[in-house]
Amino acid sequence: xxxxxxxxxxxxxxxxxxxxxxxxxxxxxxxxxxxxxxxxxxxxxxxxxxxxxxxxxxxxxxxxxxxxxxxxxxxxxxxxxxxxxxxxxxxxxxxxxxxxxxxxxxxxxxxxxxxxxxxxxxxxxxxxxxxxxxxxxxxxxxxxxxxxxxxxxxxxxxxxxxxxxxxxxxxxxxxxxxxxxxxxxxxxxxxxxxxxxxxxxxxxxxxxxxxxxxxxxxxxxxxxxxxxxxxxxxxxxxxx
Amino acid sequence: xxxxxxxxxxxxxxxxxxxxxxxxxxxxxxxxxxxxxxxxxxxxxxxxxxxxxxxxxxxxxxxxxxxxxxxxxxxxxxxxxxxxxxxxxxxxxxxxxxxxxxxxxxxxxxxxxxxxxxxxxxxxxxxxxxxxxxxxxxxxxxxxxxxxxxxxxxxxxxxxxxxxxxxxxxxxxxxxxxxxxxxxxxxxxxxxxxxxxxxxxxxxxxxxxxxxxxxxxxxxxxxxxxxxxxxxxxxxxxxxxxxxxxxxxxxxxxxxxxxxxxxxxxxxxxxxxxxxxxxxxxxxxxxxxxxxxxxxxxxxxxxxxxxxxxxxxxxxxxxxxxxxxxxxxxxxxxxxxxxxxxxxxxxxxxxxxxxxxxxxxxxxxxxxxxxxxxxxxxxxxxxxxxxxxxxxxxxxxxxxxxxxxxxxxxxxxxxxxxxxxxxxxxxxxxxxxxxxxxxxxxxxxxxxxxxxxxxxxxxxxxxxxxxxxxxxxxxxxxxxxxxxxxxxxxxxxxxxxxxxxxxxxxxxxxxxxxxxxxxxxxxxxxxxxxxxxxxxxxxxxxxxxxxxxxxxxxxxxxxxxxxxxxxxxxxxxxxxxxxxxxxxxx
Numbered sequence: 001x002x003x004x005x006x007x008x009x010x011x012x013x014x015x016x017x018x019x020x021x022x023x024x025x026x027x028x029x030x031x032x033x034x035x036x037x038x039x040x041x042x043x044x045x046x047x048x049x050x051x052x053x054x055x056x057x058x059x060x061x062x063x064x065x066x067x068x069x070x071x072x073x074x075x076x077x078x079x080x081x082x083x084x085x086x087x088x089x090x091x092x093x094x095x096x097x098x099x100x101x102x103x104x105x106x107x108x109x110x111x112x113x114x115x116x117x118x119x120x121x122x123x124x125x126x127x128x129x130x131x132x133x134x135x136x137x138x139x140x141x142x143x144x145x146x147x148x149x150x151x152x153x154x155x156x157x158x159x160x161x162x163x164x165x166x167x168x169x170x171x172x173x174x175x176x177x178x179x180x181x182x183x184x185x186x187x188x189x190x191x192x193x194x195x196x197x198x199x200x201x202x203x204x205x206x207x208x209x210x211x212x213x214x215x216x217x218x219x220x221x222x223x224x225x226x227x228x229x230x231x232x233x234x235x236x237x238x239x240x
Numbered sequence: 241x242x243x244x245x246x247x248x249x250x251x252x253x254x255x256x257x258x259x260x261x262x263x264x265x266x267x268x269x270x271x272x273x274x275x276x277x278x279x280x281x282x283x284x285x286x287x288x289x290x291x292x293x294x295x296x297x298x299x300x301x302x303x304x305x306x307x308x309x310x311x312x313x314x315x316x317x318x319x320x321x322x323x324x325x326x327x328x329x330x331x332x333x334x335x336x337x338x339x340x341x342x343x344x345x346x347x348x349x350x351x352x353x354x355x356x357x358x359x360x361x362x363x364x365x366x367x368x369x370x371x372x373x374x375x376x377x378x379x380x381x382x383x384x385x386x387x388x389x390x391x392x393x394x395x396x397x398x399x400x401x402x403x404x405x406x407x408x409x410x411x412x413x414x415x416x417x418x419x420x421x422x423x424x425x426x427x428x429x430x431x432x433x434x435x436x437x438x439x440x441x442x443x444x445x446x447x448x449x450x451x452x453x454x455x456x457x458x459x460x461x462x463x464x465x466x467x468x469x470x471x472x473x474x475x476x477x478x479x480x481x482x483x484x485x486x487x488x489x490x491x492x493x494x495x496x497x498x499x500x501x502x503x504x505x506x507x508x509x510x511x512x513x514x515x516x517x518x519x520x521x522x523x524x525x526x527x528x529x530x531x532x533x534x535x536x537x538x539x540x541x542x543x544x545x546x547x548x549x550x551x552x553x554x555x556x557x558x559x560x561x562x563x564x565x566x567x568x569x570x571x572x573x574x575x576x577x578x579x580x581x582x583x584x585x586x587x588x589x590x591x592x593x594x595x596x597x598x599x600x601x602x603x604x605x606x607x608x609x610x611x612x613x614x615x616x617x618x619x620x621x622x623x624x625x626x627x628x629x630x631x632x633x634x635x636x637x638x639x640x641x642x643x644x645x646x647x648x649x650x651x652x653x654x655x656x657x658x659x660x661x662x663x664x665x666x667x668x669x670x671x672x673x674x675x676x677x678x679x680x681x682x683x684x685x686x687x688x689x690x691x692x693x694x695x696x697x698x699x700x701x702x703x704x705x706x707x708x709x710x711x712x713x714x715x716x717x718x719x720x721x722x723x724x725x726x727x728x729x730x731x732x733x734x735x736x737x738x739x740x741x742x743x744x745x746x747x748x749x750x751x752x753x754x755x756x757x758x759x760x761x762x763x764x765x766x767x768x769x770x771x772x773x774x775x776x777x778x779x780x781x782x783x784x785x786x787x788x789x790x791x792x793x794x795x796x797x798x799x800x801x802x803x804x805x806x807x808x809x810x811x812x813x814x815x816x817x818x819x820x821x822x823x824x825x826x
Contacts, residue, residue, distance in 0.1 A: 020528075021525060021527055021528075024525075024527045024528055024531065025527060025533075025536060027531065028527065028531050028532070028533040028536060029533060031531075032533045138531065141531065142531070145528050146519075
């Protein structure tokens with residue numbers, strides 16, 4: 001009997017580990033997609049953009065798998081406390097990552113259109129945005145893996161930079177469009193890319209929110225990141 | 241301090257000694273008591289039989305006398321038990337003695353004995369009774385009684401002797417037991433301390449027990465086993481140290497993955513390669529630790545096939561580190577099933593070299609293509625009729641020649657470089673006076689300098705030591721550097737050549753210009769092939785982009801070196817260090 005309980009709990013532990021590994025893999029996939037889509041934009045390599053679009057199938061498949069895994073764990077093991085928070089957080093992070101993958105596809109499609117025409121202007125802010133967005137995904141997943149609340153909180157604050165950059169790009173493109181009507185199509189495509197990157201950063205912030213929740217048990221999703229003090233991380237959830 | 245074992249053995253000896261003495265004593269006492277008892281009984285019976293020969297009357301009269309001789313109390317009773325005669329007069333009126341056991345026994349069996357405590361005498365008494373007969377009729381009984389004082393005394397005496405001798409024996413046996421137990425336990429005690437030291441990991445030395453019995457053999461065996469153990473541990477440690485040294489000092493990074501897919505061991509090489517950026521990677525999966533998609537895909541491939549996987553993996557942010565990663569199963573070690581070894585070989589430098597080579601090919605193509613395109617363009621124009629127009633045709637010849645010359649220069653430079661690099665260039669090193677070589681080079685450049693109105697100064701002292709150099713290559717080096725200096729110095733500037741002895745058996749030639757200079761962070765790249773600070777300008781000036789590269793290579797072949805200092809907008813100083821020939825100045 002005792003042996004059986006031990007074996008069961010070992011198996012349970014393995015299933016939790018598997019969810020974690022799969023989430024990490026999904027994170028790496030989305031990160032990779034953003035990296036590739038950026039290179040395809042900067043180096044005008046359409047084949048990389050197409051690879052990103054094709055690669056979304058893998059992301060979707062993994063998304064379904066992780067969700068199934070989590071639901072099965074919830075139904076069969078009825079986890080409590082820490083494990084329950086881990087699984088629910090996992091489900092949410094999974095959703096965020098899947099959406100990020102979709103947005104990478106959106107960007108890839110715009111890049112394909114852009115690559116058909118001459119480059120409107122040298123990209124300066126867009127790569128910076130993409131880099132920050134990638135860093136945010138990486139950081140938020142890092143925070144999730146290490147259960148690092150401080151890091152998660154830092155990631156949450158990076159969102160503001162992305163918003164500023166997005167607005168900056170908007171204003172810049174507006175002047176282009178006002179000057180020359182022929183640039184409108186390309187400018188709009190770039191704007192959509194910028195918007196998608198901004199949304200990606202939002203999702204990364206969402207992941208970081210969930211990490212803060214997972215570690216502290218405090219919901220910061222609807223809180224302005226600047227208002228969240230780092231001391232929040234010192235509050236360790238009292239385990240029931 | 242004596243151990244438990246000592247007291248066990250010692251105690252056992254003592255118990256055995258005490259028990260032996262006790263049992264022997266008890267047996268002896270009871271034997272002696274019985275023997276004395278029987279002896280008294282027999283004696284009394286013998287007397288009684290003799291007394292029995294008398295008549296009742298005679299006994300009555302001589303009772304006293306009988307009592308004295310037999311040292312016994314004499315009682316005569318008639319058939320009913322009434323006392324007729326009694327040596328102790330006080331006891332005459334004691335009533336019937338018929339119910340006394342000895343009388344009863346005598347009546348039934350013809351003789352009777354009894355031992356009982358007599359209240360009157362206050363002593364244990366032995367009674368013996370015989371019947372008087374007249375014909376077949378019993379008419380009375382005679383009874384003799386003697387107190388058992390003698391027996392008691394005898395036994396007491398004997399017990400005394402016994403106790404005294406027991407004490408002596410006991411003391412003796414305690415001594416014997418003590419020495420014997422000590423002899424038995426001290427080697428065991430020694431062994432115990434020895435093994436205890438061994439257990440704590442101290443060096444126990446050697447067990448010194450000289451004995452030919454089992455304990456001696458045991459000690460010898462222990463010594464042998466310990467010796468063997470030390471040897472084996474030593475061998476193992478040495479082996480381990482070797483493996484560890486190899487593992488930790490390997491330049492390549494090595495990771496060991498456990499059965500659970502988590503990182504078990506990391507060597508120093510790996511730590512050095514990845515630095516601190518990944519934090520603690522132990523006990524994490526590679527995905528957790530590095531979050532590298534390519535690595536994960538390689539691992540997945542390895543897990544799916546079980547075959548070794550070799551993969552090129554890019555790590556980290558710009559500048560990337562490129563690793564050749566080999567994933568192989570760990571074999572031949574017990575308990576290593578399912579473990580994997582990842583060896584990371586840093587190929588970043590190789591990758592960079594590969595790119596430099598690819599760049600070189602691209603550069604060469606580009607450099608060749610530009611003049612070729614120009615030449616072809618002019619030729620085509622000529623073919624399409626411009627040749628008829630003599631003036632234009634002649635005008636076209638000049639640029640065609642110029643571009644062809646440039647192509648020629650380029651090819652020559654490339655040949656020079658490739659010859660140096662392949663080691664096919666022959667050098668004839670001899671002792672050269674620098675002043676002569678400088679003279680020749682300056683004379684050639686002088687024309688060009690005059691065209692641009694640039695002052696060309698030189699200060700080469702006559703007494704300068706001779707250097708070891710190839711005459712032709714030396715002037716090529718000087719020409720290249722001087723040509724560069726003039727080329728990049730605006731009109732009205734100056735180029736100064738100085739030479740002086742330098743420390744370390746060298747002579748340094750400095751060529752200083754007041755030219756446009758080079759940005760600080762690009763100085764280090766000046767020796768690279770086709771590297772130009774300002775691409776268009778340099779090409780306008782007719783450079784191939786190989787000049788300084790050739791100088792650098794030639795200086796290396798001379799076992800000298802080239803150093804460049806520069807300030808943007810102020811000018812550049814190229815210092816050439818030549819080794820001395822060792823020959824005196826003529």
